[in-house]
Amino acid sequence: MSSAGPNEIKWRLVIHGGAGVIERERIAPREEEAIRAALGRSLDAGAAILEDGGSALDAVEAAVRVLEDDPHFNAGRGSVFTYEGRIEMDASIMDGRERNAGAVSGVTATKNPIRLARAVMEKSPHVFLSREGADRFSLEQGLEQAPPAWFETDERRRQLEELRARPESEHFDVHLKYGTVGAVALDKSGHVAAATSTGGLTGKRWGRIGDSPIIGAGCYADDRGCAVSGTGAGEYFIRVGVAHAISDAVRIGHDCAQEAADAAMADVAALGGSGGVIVVTPSGEGVFSFNTTGMYRGAASPTARMVALYGDESS
Numbered sequence: 001m002s003s004a005g006p007n008e009i010k011w012r013l014v015i016h017g018g019a020g021v022i023e024r025e026r027i028a029p030r031e032e033e034a035i036r037a038a039l040g041r042s043l044d045a046g047a048a049i050l051e052d053g054g055s056a057l058d059a060v061e062a063a064v065r066v067l068e069d070d071p072h073f074n075a076g077r078g079s080v081f082t083y084e085g086r087i088e089m090d091a092s093i094m095d096g097r098e099r100n101a102g103a104v105s106g107v108t109a110t111k112n113p114i115r116l117a118r119a120v121m122e123k124s125p126h127v128f129l130s131r132e133g134a135d136r137f138s139l140e141q142g143l144e145q146a147p148p149a150w151f152e153t154d155e156r157r158r159q160l161e162e163l164r165a166r167p168e169s170e171h172f173d174v175h176l177k178y179g180t181v182g183a184v185a186l187d188k189s190g191h192v193a194a195a196t197s198t199g200g201l202t203g204k205r206w207g208r209i210g211d212s213p214i215i216g217a218g219c220y221a222d223d224r225g226c227a228v229s230g231t232g233a234g235e236y237f238i239r240v241g242v243a244h245a246i247s248d249a250v251r252i253g254h255d256c257a258q259e260a261a262d263a264a265m266a267d268v269a270a271l272g273g274s275g276g277v278i279v280v281t282p283s284g285e286g287v288f289s290f291n292t293t294g295m296y297r298g299a300a301s302p303t304a305r306m307v308a309l310y311g312d313e314s315s
Helices: 029-051 056-068 113-123 132-141 154-164 234-242 241-253 257-271
Strands: 012-020 088-097 100-107 128-130 181-186 194-199 219-221 225-234 275-279 285-288 293-302 307-311
Touching: 012 029, 012 225, 012 275, 012 285, 029 056, 029 181, 029 225, 029 293, 029 307, 056 113, 056 181, 056 194, 056 219, 056 241, 056 257, 088 113, 088 219, 088 257, 100 219, 113 194, 128 132, 128 307, 154 194, 154 275, 181 275, 194 219, 194 225, 225 234, 225 241, 234 241, 241 257, 241 275, 257 275, 257 285, 275 293, 285 293
Parallel strands: 100 128
Antiparallel strands: 012 181, 012 293, 088 100, 088 194, 181 194, 219 225, 225 275, 275 285, 293 307
């Protein structure tokens, strides 16, 4: 996507809903229409906050909550199943002002895991809670809970059964599409924030944790650098430390956001991984970078708005 120069953008929002083998012949027209509409609603939610002078932190949470509630994405409702047939969700959020952060992993009943990640940041002395402890903290904080049926969909169940029938592929998403969702934003005060949420990997086992809830891997925000949210093969994003690497390249190396993002994704690819990232800087740059055939994505600013799915669509 195009970037304005320093101080030209009052606010900016960039979102993603996953990257992978996203091609026109693989997506039915009605499904494509629904995905584009959901991305649009996510932009609406975050942009309204930013235009009204609200914080980047509030904007990324609002944008991600919309995607968590939509079953077309692998986060919240519509999360993939573990090998045992459970829903275990991860999320993280970070405020670029003082680098405060919150994250959760293995959450089973919180309707919007991104709200729980923020509660960890603001209402606990910790950064990262997991599994039973995270679920208990969610109840103590009075966050809305939902039964398993809320999160489960027939399509995710079908994907799990397909994977179980193909044990040789058990460590990879059935359709090589990573439906993690995320948002990064710059507000009118010049602060940035990032948020990421996911159901993980189809058929994941043994309490597997990917990059999405890991600060510095799938999520990072620093007013001195930039805000980053990632989606892809988590094991590789963790090894590269993708989100932190991009922010430091902007902060220390003075790279532009696109150069920093492309370099990190090239590092992921060199190790054999795939996926994508979204980035926003305090100067108003907003970019996408992905090494897959497509990425569900969108962006908004006071003067422009776009939604795209395929790699050949203008960004």
